[in-house]
Amino acid sequence: MLKKTPLYDIHKALGAKMVDFAGWEMPVQYTGVIDEHLAVRTSCGLFDVSHMGEIEVSGDSAIDFVQFVMTNDIERVTDGQCQYSPLCREDGSVVDDTIVYRFNIDRYLFVVNASNTAKVLDWFKQVQKKEQFPDLVIEDLSGIYSQIAIQGPKSVEVMKPLLDIDPGQIKTFRFHMGLLLGEIEAVVSRTGYTGEDGFEIYLDPSDAPAVWQALMEAGKPFGIAPIGLGARDTLRLEMGYPLYGHELSDEITPIEAGLGKYVKFTKDFLGREVLEKQAANGTERALVGIKMIDAGIPRAGYEIHSNGKKTGEVVSGTSSPSLKAGIGTGFVATKLKAPGTEVEVVIRGRAAKAQVVPLPFYRK
Amino acid sequence: MEFPKDLKYTKEHEWVKVEGNIATVGITDYAQDSLGDVVYVELPQEGATVTKHEPFGVVESVKAVSDLYAPLSGSVTEVNDAIVDSPEAINEDPYGDAWMIKVEIANTGELGDLLTADEYQKFIEEEK
Numbered sequence: 001m002l003k004k005t006p007l008y009d010i011h012k013a014l015g016a017k018m019v020d021f022a023g024w025e026m027p028v029q030y031t032g033v034i035d036e037h038l039a040v041r042t043s044c045g046l047f048d049v050s051h052m053g054e055i056e057v058s059g060d061s062a063i064d065f066v067q068f069v070m071t072n073d074i075e076r077v078t079d080g081q082c083q084y085s086p087l088c089r090e091d092g093s094v095v096d097d098t099i100v101y102r103f104n105i106d107r108y109l110f111v112v113n114a115s116n117t118a119k120v121l122d123w124f125k126q127v128q129k130k131e132q133f134p135d136l137v138i139e140d141l142s143g144i145y146s147q148i149a150i151q152g153p154k155s156v157e158v159m160k161p162l163l164d165i166d167p168g169q170i171k172t173f174r175f176h177m178g179l180l181l182g183e184i185e186a187v188v189s190r191t192g193y194t195g196e197d198g199f200e201i202y203l204d205p206s207d208a209p210a211v212w213q214a215l216m217e218a219g220k221p222f223g224i225a226p227i228g229l230g231a232r233d234t235l236r237l238e239m240g241y242p243l244y245g246h247e248l249s250d251e252i253t254p255i256e257a258g259l260g261k262y263v264k265f266t267k268d269f270l271g272r273e274v275l276e277k278q279a280a281n282g283t284e285r286a287l288v289g290i291k292m293i294d295a296g297i298p299r300a301g302y303e304i305h306s307n308g309k310k311t312g313e314v315v316s317g318t319s320s321p322s323l324k325a326g327i328g329t330g331f332v333a334t335k336l337k338a339p340g341t342e343v344e345v346v347i348r349g350r351a352a353k354a355q356v357v358p359l360p361f362y363r364k
Numbered sequence: 365m366e367f368p369k370d371l372k373y374t375k376e377h378e379w380v381k382v383e384g385n386i387a388t389v390g391i392t393d394y395a396q397d398s399l400g401d402v403v404y405v406e407l408p409q410e411g412a413t414v415t416k417h418e419p420f421g422v423v424e425s426v427k428a429v430s431d432l433y434a435p436l437s438g439s440v441t442e443v444n445d446a447i448v449d450s451p452e453a454i455n456e457d458p459y460g461d462a463w464m465i466k467v468e469i470a471n472t473g474e475l476g477d478l479l480t481a482d483e484y485q486k487f488i489e490e491e492k
Binding site for chain 1: 401402403404406424425426427429434455
């Protein structure tokens with residue numbers, strides 16, 4: 001039985017096509033991926049991302065635990081800020097990637113991928129058991145949080161009449177704990193997964209429908225659109241943002257995935273030894289952006305060739321609605337990672353010409 | 365959703381219009397709707413041979429790749445190159461501008477296997 005978010009009935013009423021995503025019945029599209037994608041780039045769009053997992057870590061040793069499991073450095077941010085980080089094992093492989101919300105020095109919320117929530121929780125508990133973290137509490141709060149994201153250049157204006165403060169005052173990667181519609185408690189962060197301005201809103205599931213409808217209403221003059229997982233994926237890929245299971249996995253390290261700036265060797269953490277070596281000596285393969293020169297669309301699993309020989313594989317690929325071109329990410333031999341390098345993507349047995357390009361694919 | 369009565373259909377969601385010994389082939393309204401925004405099409409060359417139930421081309425939406433299956437065997441007499449440049453026509457006019465290929469029918473016996481509009485509609489109701 002697939003899980004349903006509190007916005008399920010609203011999605012059905014909007015005519016959404018629903019799909020199974022990590023055990024959840026989620027909207028993949030409403031009117032069409034391209035329309036929805038462009039609505040977010042030009043105006044704003046509303047996403048139900050209630051399937052995301054939320055794990056809270058609290059207690060006297062919370063900060064030590066958080067620093068130990070994440071590669072980024074939470075001491076570089078203050079209370080009320082959030083930070084992106086991979087979560088690595090000792091061998092440098094990635095358990096998941098996350099945004100950590102720092103409420104205070106003793107309390108943190110990890111927002112994790114729906115498909116990895118149980119895995120991260122289990123892994124956190126293993127780490128807790130193995131190491132000494134007195135009075136540490138690890139709690140799965142996925143059930144008590146729904147999440148709605150509003151993304152696009154009009155997001156601040158749409159949010160303004162709903163929030164108890166001027167949403168424009170919430171700085172990038174900071175959050176505000178306040179009231180929506182005068183009475184609904186929510187955590188509102190200036191974050192997102194699209195490359196556009198916007199907010200992610202965490203609230204009680206029973207409040208989600210009212211907030212969704214209020215945002216749709218407030219956004220009407222701006223042409224707000226509900227956005228499915230299809231456009232969520234094309235938006236994030238145009239920005240080169242990693243998606244677990246594609247650019248990151250149990251077999252990929254953050255250094256290979258080009259996420260070195262989120263790995264801080266100024267502190268101790270799981271995987272440090274391996275990642276420090278990789279950062280210093282380089283890796284055999286590197287994640288690159290690929291843009292088609294010949295016609296065709298790269299897709300996950302397609303081989304990447306260099307001068308007729310296999311060098312790697314595509315991990316994400318699509319037809320970019322903004323660029324109107326086939327784009328993708330893939331791993332190639334590190335010596336091929338320089339932008340401008342010509343490679344071939346093998347599409348149904350035919351080697352189609354493509355080029356390594358810098359990320360993000362899309363720039364305003 | 366439309367299913368013109370003068371067309372024949374397949375369970376792989378192609379439509380066929382038979383005129384003399386030539387069959388015009390495209391994908392159905394249901395197929396284009398299930399695919400979503402079509403962004404890429406690959407069709408055979410004129411003169412190519414297609415075989416019933418075998419792929420003759422590919423259609424790609426933003427999200428996925430789908431094979432196109434030949435409803436009949438024969439040789440391709442005409443290809444609609446316009447939709448290669450404007451694949452969105454497949455969403456906009458699947459039974460008109462977005463026809464895909466014309467095939468000279470090799471074996472008229474295969475025509476009996478095609479579904480009527482009513483049979484096809486019943487089939488997709490059951491598939492849902």
